[in-house]
Amino acid sequence: MAQPPTNPDAAAASQEQISAEIAEQHRNYQQQKDHGTEETSARLNFPPYRSSLLRHPTKSLQHADPEDIELHSPAFGQRDVSPLEADLTIQHGGEPIGERIVVSGRVLDGDGRPVRHQLVEVWQANAAGRYIHKRDQHPAPIDPNFTGVGRTLTGPEGEYSFTTIKPAPYPWKNHINAWRPAHIHFSLFGTDFTQRIVTQMYFPGDPLFSLDPIYQAITDPQARQRLVATYDHGVSQHEWNTGYRWDIILSGSNRTWSEEDQ
Amino acid sequence: MALPPTPAQTVGPFFGYALPYDGGPQLVAPGSSGSIRLHGTVYDGDGAPIPDAMVEIWQPDQHGRISQQPGSLSRDGHTFTGWGRTEVNYEGQFTFTTVNPGPTAPGKAPYILLTVFARGLMDRLFTRVYMPEDRQALGADPLLSTLAEDRRSTLIAHRDDDGGLRFDIRLQGEDETVFLTYPRTPQFTGRRA
Numbered sequence: 001m002a003q004p005p006t007n008p009d010a011a012a013a014s015q016e017q018i019s020a021e022i023a024e025q026h027r028n029y030q031q032q033k034d035h036g037t038e039e040t041s042a043r044l045n046f047p048p049y050r051s052s053l054l055r056h057p058t059k060s061l062q063h064a065d066p067e068d069i070e071l072h073s074p075a076f077g078q079r080d081v082s083p084l085e086a087d088l089t090i091q092h093g094g095e096p097i098g099e100r101i102v103v104s105g106r107v108l109d110g111d112g113r114p115v116r117h118q119l120v121e122v123w124q125a126n127a128a129g130r131y132i133h134k135r136d137q138h139p140a141p142i143d144p145n146f147t148g149v150g151r152t153l154t155g156p157e158g159e160y161s162f163t164t165i166k167p168a169p170y171p172w173k174n175h176i177n178a179w180r181p182a183h184i185h186f187s188l189f190g191t192d193f194t195q196r197i198v199t200q201m202y203f204p205g206d207p208l209f210s211l212d213p214i215y216q217a218i219t220d221p222q223a224r225q226r227l228v229a230t231y232d233h234g235v236s237q238h239e240w241n242t243g244y245r246w247d248i249i250l251s252g253s254n255r256t257w258s259e260e261d262q
Numbered sequence: 263m264a265l266p267p268t269p270a271q272t273v274g275p276f277f278g279y280a281l282p283y284d285g286g287p288q289l290v291a292p293g294s295s296g297s298i299r300l301h302g303t304v305y306d307g308d309g310a311p312i313p314d315a316m317v318e319i320w321q322p323d324q325h326g327r328i329s330q331q332p333g334s335l336s337r338d339g340h341t342f343t344g345w346g347r348t349e350v351n352y353e354g355q356f357t358f359t360t361v362n363p364g365p366t367a368p369g370k371a372p373y374i375l376l377t378v379f380a381r382g383l384m385d386r387l388f389t390r391v392y393m394p395e396d397r398q399a400l401g402a403d404p405l406l407s408t409l410a411e412d413r414r415s416t417l418i419a420h421r422d423d424d425g426g427l428r429f430d431i432r433l434q435g436e437d438e439t440v441f442l443t444y445p446r447t448p449q450f451t452g453r454r455a
């Protein structure tokens with residue numbers, strides 16, 4: 001089980017081997033957690049995710065105090081993003097194939113303040129699990145009516161909403177018969193640039209969760225759960241779409257906030 | 263009370279058709295007055311270039327002012343927004359056209375905040391690209407002065423003959439770039455303690 005992995009792109013391991021490696025990492029984490037440190041994010045070094053082997057820093061991250069530039073983020077406005085970009089189903093001449101969904105939520109900072117008028121970007125596979133990307137060559141159909149890229153600006157309460165098609169799982173080359181759980185990629189900014197995050201939203205009850213070394217690189221079960229959207233019948237609309245709700249909590253702001261900024 | 267943050271996940275292999283955009287690497291127009299090239303290569307732990315990484319920069323203007331003007335995604339050719347994004351090419355190289363950042367306060371060492379994303383990299387990494395010239399300011403910089411000389415040098419850009427800046431990024435290894443963590447910004451390396 002503790003075989004040192006070799007070539008990160010060899011796809012040599014079986015799912016059983018990968019699952020055993022994940023279980024070992026999680027056991028180690030549980031022991032560590034009992035002695036103090038609770039992890040809230042994904043590990044940069046997670047050997048079952050083979051591509052991380054040569055792409056994680058091995059030296060400690062250096063503590064820095066944020067200076068002016070780190071306490072600000074770029075501003076985005078109407079000139080940057082058209083409201084139509086939040087609907088991924090209207091970018092072509094026809095309707096894309098698949099289950100139409102709306103994903104709604106709020107972007108909050110680590111103290112619960114709404115992150116207002118800030119950029120949210122998404123990208124995803126289509127209903128067959130295929131990306132419009134030259135690197136994705138697996139034999140599933142491209143949908144001529146679906147690109148899978150959207151953008152929006154959050155509203156005054158940090159709210160966002162995308163209309164899209166539910167993506168399907170897709171295969172990848174981490175190991176033999178590796179499949180990613182269905183997900184939507186999200187890219188977010190906060191008020192401080194240090195809150196910048198790229199992540200993935202998943203759908204409730206996906207049977208691939210336990211098998212996926214990217215999702216399981218988040219060692220803490222409660223932290224993993226934070227990436228899973230909730231089915232919300234209030235977001236579903238009669239004869240039109242099903243609905244999911246997913247709130248995103250950024251890391252803490254290091255600004256000094258005045259009363260009126262709150 | 264602090265809320266538990268949403269975890270990060272890798273940008274993956276397929277961001278290339280979604281996140282990069284026309285004009286992303288050009289914070290100012292190439293050839294415009296004061297424009298410089300900021301370029302470098304992103305390397306993995308074997309010293310091989312990473313062909314599927316993305317780099318973002320965020321910086322003050324030449325006078326040390328932080329822009330809060332919109333327009334980074336749809337540049338008007340005049341407004342300096344301070345932020346840019348580019349994917350690397352097949353040889354792991356990135357190129358921005360920007361300006362030298364000014365000090366945000368007198369005597370401070372100017373730098374560009376740089377963020378790297380990649381397939382295989384589970385969370386973004388932050389680093390700083392310091393201007394090499396003002397030795398006195400560099401010597402007094404609170405971050406640089408905590409670092410050993412060989413680590414410190416990974417954060418100082420090389421000035422090209424044409425006025426450009428070269429800044430290579432090494433995600434792993436002997437000459438690994440110094441990556442930064444900030445208060446209230448949890449990030450887990452997975453190193454054994």
Ligand SMILES: [Fe+2]
Nearest residue numbers: 183185274276
């Ligand atoms: Fe994906």
